[in-house]
Amino acid sequence: MRNFCALFKVTLKNTFGVTETGKKKTFLQKLFPIFLLVAIAPTIASFYFLTGDAIALLKPIQQTGVIIGLLLTMLSTLIFFLAIFLIPAVFYFSKDVETLLSLPLKASTILSAKLAVSMIYEYITILAIGIPVVLAYIVNVQPPLGFYPLLILTILLLPVVPLIMSGLLVMAVMALIPKARNRDLFNYISGFISLGFAVGINMVVGNMATISADEMVQLLIQGNNSFLAIFGYLVPSVPFAAKAVVNLSLVDFAISVLIAIGAYLLFLLIAELAYFKAAVGVNETGANRRKLNGKAYLSSTQGADPIWTYTLKELKLMIRTPIYLLNNISTVILIPAILVGTLMTTAGQQDELITLIQSIDWNAPGMFAYVLTAGVAIGLFMTSLNLITVTAISREGTRLFFMKYIPMSYNAQIQAKVNSGLIVSVLGILFMTVPFGVVFSIPWIQIVLAIVMALLASVFLNYFGMIVDMIHPKLIWEQEAVPVKQNINAVFTMLPGMGLPVAAFLVLNWLKNDTLFLVVLVVLLVGLDLASIIATRKIATSAIEKLS
Amino acid sequence: MIDISHVSKTYSGKVKAVSDLSLSMQPGEIIGFIGPNGAGKTTTIKMMTGILKADEGTITLNGIDIAKEPLEAKHQFGFVPDNxxxxxxxxxxxxxxxxxxxxxxxxxxxxxxxxxxxxxxxxxxxxxxxxxxxxxxxxxxxxxxxxxxxxPSIWILDEPLTGLDPQSAFALKEIMREQAAAGKTVFFSTHVLDVAERLCTKVAIINKGTILYYGTLDELKAVHPGKTLETIFLEVTSHA
Known part of the structure; x- marks a missing residue:
């Protein structure tokens, strides 16, 4: 127990305190919680009001308990899936594993401490989703006093079983499949699965009409929260936990606690049997250690222009770092694919909106300007989505010093970084505009002009992102995810990303003349492009020199 | 050729990492830069390579000022960082x-x-x-x-032997000698006094940001007869 407590304390500090540098927080860093709150406030509010509306419908038929059942089911399912990716990262691929393996600690002690830290992570998820729902439930249902302690205890226990289920699954995979012990491979696979999962959820939610009307009526007639029965519980403790909270049943609560204890004991047993076996075989990436053959060697040693070689270096590092591939690159293919895919499926279902769009006469007066505005919006959207330039300096981290000692001007290096952003943005713009243009039968000249507008808008946003990151980079991090996923800079590119299309739309309504609008738009975008390019060149040297 | 003249660096306006440091290194020399942890070795190297700006003084590499003509100066050297x-x-x-x-x-x-x-x-x-x-x-x-x-005609290496296996360490030392023999300047920081003793034509001992000794090992030993470099180093740095 002493070992567990010591290990838990250290792991917790290591996990949540890595970005504490002892430096004073900048003004922007101080503002970060406010930005965050503003960003998630609409989601939290919508959870609250949605729950309130649902309760208003469920109250007359005495089915309000369904809210708690749904919440617990949703949270435990979410925890289970999130943990499939969290557990390998924390149990096997975190940097402290090598040190822990050399200490005289039992596998069950190490994993208990790591499980406890993972639970802290999950509580954050639970709080973000759970608080607005529970608050709406309390305000609208006004449950008896006994509800509160049971709810708190249930929520505290909630992550145990889904986390352990994921833990057991991951330990089995790691022990039985040696290839899974490659950190990079794991990150690629888990990243794409989680994206697929997100897309899947989207589709399932969109087509959620699985319960027949008869079944629904039957369940509702039964009253007394029997609606809870409709949830197919993935996690075995959840039905009991839900009944315990809704019906204030201590027996059900005791059963859910017993299930959690049983799962933990099984977890300890499997940890002792399987953990060390796989953990000692973990590696960062694959390697062949084969001498390059003559042809590959010759082709790889061709000289190239320094800016181009630097651009390629940027792209290669992004493509080969799983977290950057997912956040910076894959979006340019996935988002258009998802949107176009959804469009194709709904197009087949005679969706009203699609039918309406397909019936548009693209040659009608005014349409041309709308297509161009859409081009601007797509250019900005696909650029702000890839986060490449706005995190280009941040991704250097402590390696930034390399930029300072090589004989290449800061302007040239910054240009190479912008190039990498431009290349990915162009791909995104093409993947987005061409299929949409074809599906909606937009005349090719309008498509081409929309692409030109998108490119002009993208140039501006790429340089703008670069300026933001040069002035305010996030350089201190240990996990590669931090500079792209916990970087406030991304917000700054979203502002012009959203503002410019609105401005274009306003100008369009004001001018009411296609040709004039085209001229104004081009002048505006070229002006913004030139301004951002000049500003980037002006500040590059002084901004990079200031960084340490 | 490296010329460091009256260079100083203070961090956050308080901590003086390097104070009025001057060194002149000629082609064909291998200079070992030795000093305890936190003595100012890495700060000096960072200023020599353009990673940090000196608050005062000048640094020239083959006669080119790193502050005034950074790109040209950076073409003169190759740098091996400690990490x-x-x-x-x-x-x-x-x-x-x-x-x-x-x-x-x-x-x-x-x-x-x-x-x-x-x-x-x-x-x-x-x-x-x-x-x-x-x-x-x-x-x-x-x-x-x-x-x-x-x-490059100038080599700047920060703890280059750390982590190398014996064969590679030997190969590196041979290359350093080879480069010096070809008229290049080799400047490296190290904690391994034995390496400095066997390899260097000159050593610079730094502590608390100040150069305590700069010259050949023979001259140093002549001032401290019968003592090993290790003993001399400990004596010199403890009296600083």
């Missing part, structure tokens, strides 16, 4: 080509040098793999090769 974890997701061969492109090395020269140093450091079979898969010593070797590929 070799650079571009871990590039393959070894890609990193070498990247460095060769940055320094404008021709295709034929880079091939010949990759061949030679790959064999010397036993890295030929690892060049097709990502640097991430390398051990610490291998990462150190690929960074060294990244410097050797452009054959």
């Amino acid at each position: 070799p974890d650079l571009f871990l997701r590039l393959k070894g061969i890609e990193y070498l080509n990247f460095m060769a492109d940055i320094y404008g090395v021709s295709a034929s020269d880079r091939r010949a040098r990759i061949e030679r140093y790959g064999t010397l450091f036993e890295m030929s079979s690892a060049l097709g793999d990502k640097i991430l898969s390398y051990s610490h010593g291998m990462r150190q070797k690929i960074v060294l090769m990244g410097v050797l590929i452009h054959e």
